[in-house]
Amino acid sequence: MFSRRNAIQSLAIASAASFSLATRAEQSCAVFNPTAQDATSPDAAWKLLQDGNDRFVEGRTLNCDLMKQVKDTTAKQSPFAVVVGCIDSRVPPELVFDQRIGDIFAARIAGNFVNTDILGSLEFATQLAGAKLVVVLGHTDCGAIKGAADNAQLGNLTSLLANIRPSLEKLNYKGVASSKDKALVQKLADQNAKDAVSKILSKSEVIRNLADSGKVKVVAAMHDLGTGKISWFS
Numbered sequence: 001m002f003s004r005r006n007a008i009q010s011l012a013i014a015s016a017a018s019f020s021l022a023t024r025a026e027q028s029c030a031v032f033n034p035t036a037q038d039a040t041s042p043d044a045a046w047k048l049l050q051d052g053n054d055r056f057v058e059g060r061t062l063n064c065d066l067m068k069q070v071k072d073t074t075a076k077q078s079p080f081a082v083v084v085g086c087i088d089s090r091v092p093p094e095l096v097f098d099q100r101i102g103d104i105f106a107a108r109i110a111g112n113f114v115n116t117d118i119l120g121s122l123e124f125a126t127q128l129a130g131a132k133l134v135v136v137l138g139h140t141d142c143g144a145i146k147g148a149a150d151n152a153q154l155g156n157l158t159s160l161l162a163n164i165r166p167s168l169e170k171l172n173y174k175g176v177a178s179s180k181d182k183a184l185v186q187k188l189a190d191q192n193a194k195d196a197v198s199k200i201l202s203k204s205e206v207i208r209n210l211a212d213s214g215k216v217k218v219v220a221a222m223h224d225l226g227t228g229k230i231s232w233f234s
């Protein structure tokens with residue numbers, strides 16, 4: 001029989017559980033400070049992004065007080081990762097990794113390749129600002145990748161797409177490359193993301209040294225526009 005005493009006990013257990021959940025949510029909403037950043041290894045930073053994408057995909061994104069985070073990061077930012085992503089409106093790194101104010105740096109450029117300016121941004125994010133993980137985030141059905149496959153010519157876009165063409169040359173394909181070949185477009189997106197990782201490590205002595213000493217990891221990932229799911233190459 002369900003006595004009043006049992007009811008009170010149940011209420012106590014339920015309220016303890018909800019308190020514990022609230023406490024955990026508050027902790028998840030706490031901004032990264034230098035202490036938390038220092039305590040985060042490259043692998044732990046990677047896990048934070050993996051868990052964030054899981055929450056995004058499963059509809060469990062955190063609901064944090066962003067203005068509190070604005071106030072808590074006004075004096076200093078201590079992000080744990082930096083993402084190189086495409087400008088595509090469907091792949092905002094903060095949303096797809098379920099991160100908020102002060103959590104991650106994001107460098108966005110059509111086709112998520114790296115050049116001198118992006119490398120400089122990554123060196124700032126890691127060596128000077130302490131980020132532990134560099135992620136090159138490509139995505140499926142990318143317009144820039146398709147443009148590179150088609151060798152599209154348009155104003156300044158022509159020279160932008162030239163940054164992606166070397167990845168196309170590495171792929172073994174027959175005939176003339178075309179964005180109509182969906183498999184080729186995805187292969188090129190994969191190759192382009194992996195090549196960006198290689199380029200970061202070969203062209204940035206700063207990041208190579210950080211990677212060699214285990215202070216930073218550089219990884220590539222692919223976002224599926226249809227599912228929101230991010231898969232990792234490394």
Ligand SMILES: [Zn+2]
Nearest residue numbers: 086088142143
């Ligand atoms: Zn894109």
